[in-house]
Amino acid sequence: MTAYLLTIGDEILIGQITDTNSAWMAQQLNLQGIRIAGKASVGDVHEEIVESVRYALSKADLVLMTGGLGATKDDITKKALADYFNVPMVFHDETYERMVGFFKKINRTVSEMNKNGCFMPQNAVILNNDRGLAPAMWFDTEGGKSLVSMPGVPHEMQHLMRKHVLPRLREHFPMSPIVHRTLLTSGEGETMLAEKLSNFEDALPDNVKLAYLPSLGTVRLRLTARGNNEAALHEQLDELKVELEKIVGYAVAGYDEDTMPIVIGRMLVERGLKLGVAESCTGGYLSHLLTTVSGCSTYFEGSTVVYSYELKEKLLDVSKTMLDTEGAVSENCVREMVTGTLDRLGVDVAVAVSGIAGPLGGTPDKPVGTVWIAVGNRVEMITYKISLDRGRLKNIEYAANTALNLLRKFLLHNIKATEKA
Amino acid sequence: MTAYLLTIGDEILIGQITDTNSAWMAQQLNLQGIRIAGKASVGDVHEEIVESVRYALSKADLVLMTGGLGATKDDITKKALADYFNVPMVFHDETYERMVGFFKKINRTVSEMNKNGCFMPQNAVILNNDRGLAPAMWFDTEGGKSLVSMPGVPHEMQHLMRKHVLPRLREHFPMSPIVHRTLLTSGEGETMLAEKLSNFEDALPDNVKLAYLPSLGTVRLRLTARGNNEAALHEQLDELKVELEKIVGYAVAGYDEDTMPIVIGRMLVERGLKLGVAESCTGGYLSHLLTTVSGCSTYFEGSTVVYSYELKEKLLDVSKTMLDTEGAVSENCVREMVTGTLDRLGVDVAVAVSGIAGPLGGTPDKPVGTVWIAVGNRVEMITYKISLDRGRLKNIEYAANTALNLLRKFLLHNIKATEKA
Numbered sequence: 145m146t147a148y149l150l151t152i153g154d155e156i157l158i159g160q161i162t163d164t165n166s167a168w169m170a171q172q173l174n175l176q177g178i179r180i181a182g183k184a185s186v187g188d189v190h191e192e193i194v195e196s197v198r199y200a201l202s203k204a205d206l207v208l209m210t211g212g213l214g215a216t217k218d219d220i221t222k223k224a225l226a227d228y229f230n231v232p233m234v235f236h237d238e239t240y241e242r243m244v245g246f247f248k249k250i251n252r253t254v255s256e257m258n259k260n261g262c263f264m265p266q267n268a269v270i271l272n273n274d275r276g277l278a279p280a281m282w283f284d285t286e287g288g289k290s291l292v293s294m295p296g297v298p299h300e301m302q303h304l305m306r307k308h309v310l311p312r313l314r315e316h317f318p319m320s321p322i323v324h325r326t327l328l329t330s331g332e333g334e335t336m337l338a339e340k341l342s343n344f345e346d347a348l349p350d351n352v353k354l355a356y357l358p359s360l361g362t363v364r365l366r367l368t369a370r371g372n373n374e375a376a377l378h379e380q381l382d383e384l385k386v387e388l389e390k391i392v393g394y395a396v397a398g399y400d401e402d403t404m405p406i407v408i409g410r411m412l413v414e415r416g417l418k419l420g421v422a423e424s425c426t427g428g429y430l431s432h433l434l435t436t437v438s439g440c441s442t443y444f445e446g447s448t449v450v451y452s453y454e455l456k457e458k459l460l461d462v463s464k465t466m467l468d469t470e471g472a473v474s475e476n477c478v479r480e481m482v483t484g485t486l487d488r489l490g491v492d493v494a495v496a497v498s499g500i501a502g503p504l505g506g507t508p509d510k511p512v513g514t515v516w517i518a519v520g521n522r523v524e525m526i527t528y529k530i531s532l533d534r535g536r537l538k539n540i541e542y543a544a545n546t547a548l549n550l551l552r553k554f555l556l557h558n559i560k561a562t563e564k565a
Numbered sequence: 566m567t568a569y570l571l572t573i574g575d576e577i578l579i580g581q582i583t584d585t586n587s588a589w590m591a592q593q594l595n596l597q598g599i600r601i602a603g604k605a606s607v608g609d610v611h612e613e614i615v616e617s618v619r620y621a622l623s624k625a626d627l628v629l630m631t632g633g634l635g636a637t638k639d640d641i642t643k644k645a646l647a648d649y650f651n652v653p654m655v656f657h658d659e660t661y662e663r664m665v666g667f668f669k670k671i672n673r674t675v676s677e678m679n680k681n682g683c684f685m686p687q688n689a690v691i692l693n694n695d696r697g698l699a700p701a702m703w704f705d706t707e708g709g710k711s712l713v714s715m716p717g718v719p720h721e722m723q724h725l726m727r728k729h730v731l732p733r734l735r736e737h738f739p740m741s742p743i744v745h746r747t748l749l750t751s752g753e754g755e756t757m758l759a760e761k762l763s764n765f766e767d768a769l770p771d772n773v774k775l776a777y778l779p780s781l782g783t784v785r786l787r788l789t790a791r792g793n794n795e796a797a798l799h800e801q802l803d804e805l806k807v808e809l810e811k812i813v814g815y816a817v818a819g820y821d822e823d824t825m826p827i828v829i830g831r832m833l834v835e836r837g838l839k840l841g842v843a844e845s846c847t848g849g850y851l852s853h854l855l856t857t858v859s860g861c862s863t864y865f866e867g868s869t870v871v872y873s874y875e876l877k878e879k880l881l882d883v884s885k886t887m888l889d890t891e892g893a894v895s896e897n898c899v900r901e902m903v904t905g906t907l908d909r910l911g912v913d914v915a916v917a918v919s920g921i922a923g924p925l926g927g928t929p930d931k932p933v934g935t936v937w938i939a940v941g942n943r944v945e946m947i948t949y950k951i952s953l954d955r956g957r958l959k960n961i962e963y964a965a966n967t968a969l970n971l972l973r974k975f976l977l978h979n980i981k982a983t984e985k986a
Binding site for chain 1 (some may be wrong): 582606842870923925
């Protein structure tokens with residue numbers, strides 16, 4: 145089964161917004177075993193929408209559209225679809241009632257323009273939107289294909305996909321079961337993992353595929369199995385997952401929707417440890433990543449961003465003599481930053497980063513991209529050096545992600561608090 | 566003149582990467598006065614690439630393609646283009662020599678696979694790539710249209726666009742002059758600005774357009790003028806820009822490629838001031854934004870991320886009594902955080918943020934989204950309160966951006982150091 149994605153809107157074509165909807169939809173369809181034949185964007189122009197709908201339906205069994213349903217701009221997408229299907233627009237009472245209810249809540253009345261937004265192509269199945277005013281519309285074509293039109297606001301579209309579109313898809317297009325297992329890995333590049341997994345991949349049964357989904361500092365490994373018996377597929381993947389984990393070893397950090405900050409948070413909570421951070425070149429980005437997790441105050445105490453020599457001394461007792469002789473980008477500096485963080489912030493474990501993010505500040509023996517990282521507690525400490533320039537922002541991101549992985553490895557070798565008892 | 570954008574690659578269709586290239590290309594073409602007729606993505610499949618090239622050339626005068634030129638995967642895009650144009654592939658000596666030179670630098674030799682990557686469609690004009698192995702290719706069609714194929718790596722594509730493609734476009738498609746002026750504004754929403762500028766917009770001459778480009782906390786205003794006499798257009802826009810600035814007033818923060826951290830850095834340097842930061846709910850994100858600017862160590866001393874009550878007391882001398890009675894999310898708390906930062910970090914000006922990013926931690930009188938911000942020096946202090954929940958990550962981003970604008974406003978009212986002397 146194949147799908148084609150269509151995003152509608154002038155704001156996409158002038159580059160004012162980056163289309164993130166189609167990547168999200170592609171991922172969701174992919175998980176259902178649906179291949180994306182292609183995707184396209186067109187502006188808010190009637191005949192271009194009609195033409196692109198015709199083209200999309202010629203290329204795939206299913207077309208998902210987003211955008212052009214807003215109440216403030218002309219409802220061009222709906223009219224274009226009505227014209228494509230050669231049906232009239234009819235007033236949809238339930239959408240109007242929901243609209244009245246919504247406006248009542250915010251003490252406003254429905255304007256004439258809003259009311260006009262309740263006209264829908266006659267052949268549309270209306271899928272209610274709990275997050276906004278414009279519902280989604282499902283159309284079945286005479287040729288046995290389907291087309292779905294959704295609002296372009298990402299969280300509304302995602303809600304409609306989860307609540308209505310994906311379940312309906314499973315009903316309309318009965319597909320053989322598809323089952324996934326996802327592992328989050330960190331610390332090894334895609335090529336390194338692929339080499340290790342070469343024999344494993346060659347030996348995979350025909351109904352199972354392994355996908356590599358890399359991003360900066362992490363690679364997700366996704367096993368996908370298809371077949372007729374869902375229970376058997378789960379059993380098959382659970383066994384392969386164990387095998388995969390054995391080969392990849394310590395690089396496996398988490399599963400499914402885990403991120404590195406979530407994994408680390410869980411480890412700290414399990415061990416009953418408080419974390420402190422000291423940042424120089426990463427300038428707060430490592431702390432930002434750690435605090436993307438709701439509830440992180442349970443284990444995250446805080447950080448210092450000691451950008452200047454003076455602050456390294458003042459806030460973390462880094463020694464002036466060491467700074468003068470070895471510099472701030474040195475193994476001893478991050479070691480002293482860890483010690484200073486343990487002492488001054490009163491935490492159980494600390495991570496420190498110092499380097500040259502660039503493009504300014506490099507020297508022949510410490511070129512841009514040189515970054516030192518240390519993680520330690522009152523008993524042990526480990527350090528790591530990065531030596532590759534990826535450009536300022538990527539250097540910052542990569543250093544922060546590498547620090548997260550070094551922290552994870554350090555915690556791995558520390559027994560859980562619960563196991564101590 | 567119109568253009569069509571084509572991005573090639575399975576990784577786009579499975580949603581593994583978000584296509585940011587086409588938004589960037591759209592912006593660049595838009596600045597040149599070129600309208601984007603549409604854009605599409607197809608997978609690494611020969612006949613689909615050929616078909617989409619045919620379709621794209623039927624829709625626009627210019628087609629820009631990215632992707633499918635990698636050396637490690639089959640060079641499907643090049644073969645597809647050679648087949649579309651019905652020309653043979655020929656070995657390109659200069660590309661090979663550049664490749665040999667590149668590998669020599671990293672002490673490696675050119676593999677047979679890399680060497681195969683030097684075959685190009687015979688009718689391609691080769692545009693050298695200084696940032697990677699695969700050059701861009703420019704094709705002129707018999708119908709007077711042009712097609713450009715570039716690598717998909719964003720920084721390589723951007724370099725090739727700036728160095729070769731945009732200058733060549735100006736030669737090949739002489740267009741009437743188009744001139745822009747961009748103002749960065751902060752602190753007022755799009756709707757508020759549009760109301761203020763309503764009369765100004767109505768009175769604009771026919772050859773001038775005003776565009777609103779909003780993002781979280783800032784709105785860029787772009788004036789675009791078209792005509793025959795470029796010097797006259799510059800003069801016209803300079804006058805309109807002065808008028809626009811008078812209406813928008815203090816919300817104007819900068820110009821052209823300025824970002825808020827760049828603007829603030831410039832103001833701090835001009836005034837000879839050192840900045841310190843204290844963050845609670847923003848968790849390091851504000852410091853991260855400030856340190857995205859290369860050379861920021863001139864004016865940015867550092868920060869504390871005081872997530873816990875204990876650290877607010879330990880690192881910034883925030884009073885325990887105040888915390889117990891008023892809480893960490895209070896005007897007095899951010900005031901004390903500013904004072905503590907001035908004292909402990911020894912800086913001239915400080916900014917502090919404390920709030921509830923959520924989704925946990927809200928109370929009836931302090932719901933999720935409540936954020937207090939303060940900016941001050943040893944003489945004066947200003948504060949600001951945010952009361953709207955946008956979801957955890959957006960709350961963090963919005964609070965950090967609002968803090969930047971409050972800092973900018975504070976600095977505006979402080980005389981430049983040079984003017985003091």
